[in-house]
Amino acid sequence: MLKHCSGASIGALAIAIAASGTAHAQEAAPAQRQGGITEIVVTATKRTENLQDVPLSVNALGGEELDNLGVDTFDDYLEQLPSLTAGGSGPGQSTIYIRGLASTTPNLTTAGVAGLAPNVAMYLDEQPLSQPGRNLDVYAADLERIEVLAGPQGTLFGASSQAGVVRLITNKPDLAGFDASAKAGVSFTKGGESSYKGEVMLNVPVTDRFALRGVVFLDDQGGYIDNVYGTRSMADSARFRPEGTVRYNGVPVSARRAGFQQNADLSNVTFIEADNARLVEDNFNDTLYSGFRVSGLYEFNNDWKLTVAHMRQSVESDGVFFADPELGLDNLDIQRFSDDRLEDDFSNTSWTVEGRLAALDIVYTGAYTDRETDQNVGYSDYLFVGQYIPYYMCDTAVSYPGYVASAPADPTCYAPNLAVKSHSETSVFTQELRFSTPEENRIRATAGGFYQNLVLKERNDYYYASEMVRGSDGVTTGFAPVYPFTNTEVTGTVGNAYPGYFSDPGPLPEGVGFRNDVKRTDKQWGIFGEASFDIIPDVLTITGGARYYDVKVDLEGAATSAFCKLNSPIFGANAGVDPADQVNIPGCGGTNLDLKYGPDRAPGVPGSAKTNGTIFKGTLTYKPMDDVMFYATYSEGFRPGLLNRPGGANGPGDYVVPYALDTDEVKNYEFGWKMQGFDRQVRFNGSAYYVDISRLQTTIFDPSITNLFFSDNAADARIYGVEGDFTFAPYAVPGLTLAGAFSFLNTKVTKVLVPTNDVREGFDLAYAPSFQGNLRVRYEWDLGDTGMVAHVMPQVVHSGSKYTDIIDINRLKLDSYTTFSLSAGVKKDQWSFEVYGENLTDTRAEIAGSFNFDRPRITTNRPLTVGMRVGWHY
Known part of the structure; x- marks a missing residue:
């Protein structure tokens, strides 16, 4: 069976060059160089179809x-698909966006507390893998293809497909015969470390009805960012302050973030410096991917079969994947004061039963995914927002000047060696049952039901260097032990404690000033269907679809503080109590979500974020001739809401932070075309679209409303766009393929729905470059009578500038970029060898970024990299 080369969307369609089974490369090569475009088969509508149909x-x-x-x-693969962009930074830490439908850069340390649901669905075969805050970074081992469906796909793919779907389709076990392959590679990065990778695949037919397929992979990616020496204190010099920042008596804070301590007299304060000498390291952001996938296929008879697959993957990453442009982006330098690292492990088991009952095709699929992440994130950049830093990091006499009559004459602000240790456990259970009528019928339909239960448990411990405070007698007193807010089993029902969720009985570890300990449960079910009717067979078709959905998001847990200053002398029940006397207090401060959203919640406070409704889709397809198709589509998409930790906080005027967000919704109007011509030597596909966005969700930090991050339906917006891809494979020049793809975007916030200066009408949406595109040429030829086939393939990729947020205070502009790559190699029999160069001009392509702490942090591509790959296929 020939393997299909894809090409539709990057425009990158090279013509198929190898056959599976025991076919050798030189046997497939002559057909390859006859010219013409190879058919692409996809399952985008949950049917197997030619892409052009x-x-x-x-x-x-x-x-x-x-x-x-x-x-x-x-x-x-993000680089190869112009309709895609991503926010976040590093392996396992990015969120996908399609067609510029984005509002904010995700904050991974609060993903469980305030993480917006993704609006792009990530699928592995038939199972959705999308998760709040973090997409699974699935290694592309032994894949049949990657499909990207742009625009709302909610009728067939559900809640997270508001902007589109990314599908990773794996190769399945094959009963036809034994198959094996292996590939390995090594590469060298300018100014960085070497990288190595290897992959082995086996396909074994055990019987004539049972086959097994397995793949194992290892990819060690060397680092290229340097952690350079530096010191940092709360009285840092002007060179560390972003433009427009003012100083309040030695504390660098943005005027828009100025807190209650802004006018404190710090002239007599001792500032202790953080020093990162022990962490200085060149090329400290290395990553290791490792894992395997094994799948089995059993055919009961000619109509029914069962496929079961299990995959495990581990990602281990050190350092960070962004640099500080103020230290020189060309040098890819950063100053980190904590040991940044990530361990991200997941296992996934899926099962699919496919069969035929009378005239109906039936598919039942289920999956269970278990993911565990442990991450240490340097948090010292929090210094630069300055909001309440003296309150966290200094003696009481600094935070509350004049409160303590006999305050020491030499108060201290401690070294900002801040860090967050994050532990998360995510489980996802999904099931879907669907029925399809025969494709050849004039009236045909696909319908079914879907269920998903996602449970995310996340515990974030925020480490501060100032776990001590000086009381009125000048004596330094500690706060420990402090127990988690909801832990009544240890502390008894005292103070604010309440029976509820907690993952650790406590007390808080030494050095922990705050803990977010949250369990989030997302449950959804839906009934969906699409039906098509050929008004004029093979010429004019109308399709209609609908999905009824019911989604419920629950939040349990607490945000516990060891800073008893939270309750004194200004805040809470302990106001007026000397901090030196505030020890051994369970849940010393913070927010108990179980009290807020539990069974004893106040009147009018919802216990969960619930939503249900129906979305629709309609398409008219016109095929005036073979290989030419036009279509017009109206489609709707939605994203569920969530609960707010600071829900109920009062803002300007009569604004109140919502306890539960509403859904945000999109309406998509699209006209598309698919064309092949000149005896299938040219393919040109594309679409033009308008997207109307209502109640766009985003995360906001506005001190005039509340001193915590919260989420709201912040704005209405709209998107205009045109995208397309083309492929040219002429018969006159066998072996030549020219392919390209492009995306034009115009995005705009049309109406602000919250009373904040941080969202402005007319702003571009986040991660929405006005133009992205790529172009590639591949040429293959025979090397005389050697039996070898050579190839060369240059490629260029361009992206326009873009912003990272619609929140003005967090808004960072990323520059446009153009990168070049080149590969060349030979194939003979079962063997292939290739050399390649990526980012040949050593461009610092600004892929993503963040300005959440008033400091630009920019994620770039890997510097100039050259390498070689060898492959073997039996």
């Missing part, structure tokens, strides 16, 4: 093309 904007990268492009990880 699907009235959707579908971009596809096939297995052969994934190998040609060296695609292994999330960042690799």
Whole structure:
């Protein structure tokens, strides 16, 4: 069976060059160089169809093309698909956006507390893997293809497909015969470390009805960012302050973030410096991907079969993947004062039963995913927002000047060695049952039901260096032990304690000033269907679809503080009590979500964020001739809301932070075309669209409303866009393929719905470059009578500038960039060898960024990298 090269959306369609089974490369090569475009098969409508017959904007990268492009990880295929962008930074820490439908950069340390639901669905085969705050970074081992469905796909794919769907389709076990392959590579990065990778695949037919397939992979990616020496204190010099920042008696804070301590007299304060000498390291951001996937296929008879797959993957990463432009972006330098690291492990088991009952095709699929992450995040950049730093990091006499009559004459602000230790456990259980009528019928339909239960448990411990405070007698007193807010089993029902969720009985570890300990449960079920009717067979077709959805999001847990200053002398029940006397207090301060959203919640406070409703889709398809299709589509999408930790806080005027967010919704109007011509030597697919966005969700930090991050339906917006891809494979020049893709965007906030100066009408949406595109040429030829086939493939990728947020105070502009790559190699029999160069001009492409702490942090591409790959296929 020939492997299909994809090409639709990056425009990158190289012609298929290898056959599976025992076919050798030189046997497939002559057909390859006859010219013409290879058919692409996709399952974007949950049916197996030729890409050119699907009235959707579908971009596809096939297995052969994934190998040609060296695609292994999330960042690799993101670069190849112009309709995609991503926020976040580093392996396992990015959120996908399609067509610029984005509002904010995700804050991973609060993903469980305030993480917006993703609006792009990530699928592995038939199962959704989307998770709040963090997308799974699935390694692209032994994939048949990657499909990207742009625009709302809610009728068939549900809540997280508001902007589109990314589908990773794996190669399945094959009963046809034994198959094996292996590939390995090494690469060298300018100014960085070497990288190594390897992958082995086996396909074994055990009987004529039972086959097993397995793949194992290891990818060690060397670092290229340097952690350079520096010191940092709360009285840091002007060179560390962002433009427009003012100084309040030695504390650098933005005027828009100035807190109650802004006028404190710090002239007699001792500032202790943080020093990162022990952490200084070149190329400290290395990453290791490792894992395996094994799948089994059993055919009961000609109509029914069962496929079961299990995958495990581990990602271990050190350092950070962003640099500080104020230290020189060209040098890729950063100053970190804590040991940044990530361990991200997941296991996934899926099962699919496919069969036929009378005229109906039936598919039942289920999956269970278990993910565990442990991450240490340096938090010293929090210094630069300055909001309440003296309150956290200094003696009481600094935070509350004049409160303590006999305050020491030499108060101290401690070293800002801040860090967050994050532990999360996520489980996702999904089931779907669907029925399809025969594709050849004039009236045909797909319908079914879906259920998902996602449970995310996240515990974030915030470490501060100032766990001590000086009381009125000048004696330094500690706060420990402090027990988690809800831990009544240890402390008894005292103070604010309440029976509820906690993951650790406590007390808080030494050095922990705050803990967010949250369990979030997202449950959804839906009934969906799409039906098509051929008004004029093979010429004019109308399709209608609908989905009824019911989604419920619950939040349990607490935010516990060891800073008893939270309750004194200004705040809470302990106001007026000397901090030196505030010890051994369970849940010393913070917020108890179980009290707020539990069964004893106040009147009018919802116990969960619930939503239900129906969305619709309609498409008219017109095929005036073979290989030419036009379609017009109206489609709707939605994203569920969530609960707010600071819900109920009063803002300007009569504004109140909502306890529960409403859904945000999109209406998509699209006209598309798919064309092949000149005896299938040219393919040109594209679409033009308008997207109307209502109640766009975003995360906000506005001290005039509350001193905590919260989320709201902040704005209405709209998007205009045109995207397309093309492929040219002329018969006159066998072996030549020219492919490209493009995306034009115009996005705009049209109406602000919350009373804050941080969202402005007319702003571009986040991660929405006005233009993205790529172009690639691949040429193959025979090397005389040697039996070898050579190839060369240059590629160029361009992205326009973009912003990282619609929140003005967090808004960072990322520059446009253009990168070049080149590969060349030979194939003979079962063997292939290739050399390649990526980012040949050593460009610092600004992929993503953040300004959440008034400091620009920019994620770039890997510097100039050259390498070689060898492959073997039996």
